[in-house]
Amino acid sequence: xxxxxxxxxxxxxxxxxxxxxxxxxxxxxxxxxxxxxxxxxxxxxxxxxxxxxxxxxxxxxxxxxxxxxxxxxxxxxxxxxxxxxxxxxxxxxxxxxxxxxxxxxxxxxxxxxxxxxxxxxxxxxxxxxxxxxxxxxxxxxxxxxxxxxxxxxxxxxxxxxxxxxxxxxxxxxxxxxxxxxxxxxxxxxxxxxxxxxxxxxxxxxxxxxxxxxxxxxxxxxxxxxxxxxxxxxxxxxxxxxxxxxxxxxxxxxxxxxxxxxxxxxxxxxxxxxxxxxxxxxxxxxxxxxxxxxxxxxxxxxxxxxxxxxxxxxxxxxxxxxxxxxxxxxxxxxxxxxxxxxxxxxxxxxx
Numbered sequence: 001x002x003x004x005x006x007x008x009x010x011x012x013x014x015x016x017x018x019x020x021x022x023x024x025x026x027x028x029x030x031x032x033x034x035x036x037x038x039x040x041x042x043x044x045x046x047x048x049x050x051x052x053x054x055x056x057x058x059x060x061x062x063x064x065x066x067x068x069x070x071x072x073x074x075x076x077x078x079x080x081x082x083x084x085x086x087x088x089x090x091x092x093x094x095x096x097x098x099x100x101x102x103x104x105x106x107x108x109x110x111x112x113x114x115x116x117x118x119x120x121x122x123x124x125x126x127x128x129x130x131x132x133x134x135x136x137x138x139x140x141x142x143x144x145x146x147x148x149x150x151x152x153x154x155x156x157x158x159x160x161x162x163x164x165x166x167x168x169x170x171x172x173x174x175x176x177x178x179x180x181x182x183x184x185x186x187x188x189x190x191x192x193x194x195x196x197x198x199x200x201x202x203x204x205x206x207x208x209x210x211x212x213x214x215x216x217x218x219x220x221x222x223x224x225x226x227x228x229x230x231x232x233x234x235x236x237x238x239x240x241x242x243x244x245x246x247x248x249x250x251x252x253x254x255x256x257x258x259x260x261x262x263x264x265x266x267x268x269x270x271x272x273x274x275x276x277x278x279x280x281x282x283x284x285x286x287x288x289x290x291x292x293x294x295x296x297x298x299x300x301x302x303x304x305x306x307x308x309x310x311x312x313x314x315x316x317x318x319x320x321x322x323x324x325x326x327x328x329x330x331x332x333x334x335x336x337x338x339x340x341x342x343x344x345x346x347x348x349x350x
Contacts, residue, residue, distance in 0.1 A: 001072050002065055003072060003075075004025075004029070006080055007024065007084065010025075010077055010080075011025035011026075020077070020231075020269060021077050023230055024078070026230075027226075028081050028084050031085055031223075032084065035085075035089055036057075039053045039056075039092065039095065040053055040054070042091070042094045045094070045095045046094060046095075054088070057088045057091070059289045060090075060286050060289060061084065061285065063284065063286075063288045063289060064282070064285040066325035066326075067281060067285070067325060076271040077271055078240070078271060078272065078273035079273050079274065079277070082240075082247055082278045085244055086244060086247045086248050086278065086282045087282065089216060089219075090216060090248045090286065092216055092219060093212040093213070093214075093219055096215065097152075097155060098145075099169070100169070102143065103169050103172055103173050103176075104172075104204055106118060106119055106120060106140065106143075107119065107123070108121075108122075108123065108180070108204070109121030109122070110123045110187060110196070111124075112196075113193050115193075115196065115197050118143060122177060123180055123181075123187050124181070124184055124187060125177075127174050128173065130170060133170035133173045137173065141166065144169065148161075157218075157220075159222050160225060168218065175211070179203070179207050180203055183203050187199065212252065213248070213251055214249060214252070216245070217248060220241060221241060221245045224237070224238045224242070226241075227241040231268070239265075240267055243275055247278050247279045250282070250283070251279070251282050255283075258276050258279050259276075261275040261279055262275050263275065263276050289323075290321060290323065291323055292321055321333075322334070332345075
């Protein structure tokens, strides 16, 4: 039985008068469809990355189902809901909106090199104070996102108000300036505009990758009103959204991050959710999906890679890397043509 299949099965025989199972299934089904469409954007934002779209999410769910096996029927309705949606949401922040990207590009550049003509070229300088960053966003909002009441408000992960959006973008601007200053030595050594362009793209891509698990928490928290409106008591939905956001974030945090997760989170009715279990299953389902289907040779050979990290990820998977999960045993196999590939694969597995 699949996770969503089990949730759908229970939705057809609700255990109480308000049909909480049906509400959970309908919300999961609707948001999964929206997440699938959003994930298609990742290849546009991060063209060198291996596959992180809905196919990856499907494999994450599949891996969790193989790990849980017959115990899927023992999971609560809330655990089923959280597992299904976290599998499809956890990488959504790999595809930030155009206005987020505009804010990042706004600060990129040094006194010697400039790629984006609207940039203030703020590299190698002390990051803005948050109050100054907020003023910058307010003064340049027409450049960043136009008007909030356009499609910006309609975006799935947008906050409820323009003030919240501007606060979020201001924090992102300061965070990105700090992140870029971590590459100060490389930025100072750049001798040509082409080299700066390549380094600049690498830093932006690396920032999006390294911080996507933090941004997804903000994204999912912005779904509170959607969750709240899906239940008779909005507080249940808002609590569920916060827990989903926490689970999604956890997939990119150190394992100790899970230690204080609630193992009996309460919402409505007698069933609860073991958030520690849900978060662990998401991490495993995600990390196990290391195989050739995420890096098709037809796509790799048609690309010129600027990022050594991305090239290596594709190269490792192209060595026939594959896995299986049978009776609780996870097995990986690959054919390695060089010692370097062999040891790097083992490093990943470790």
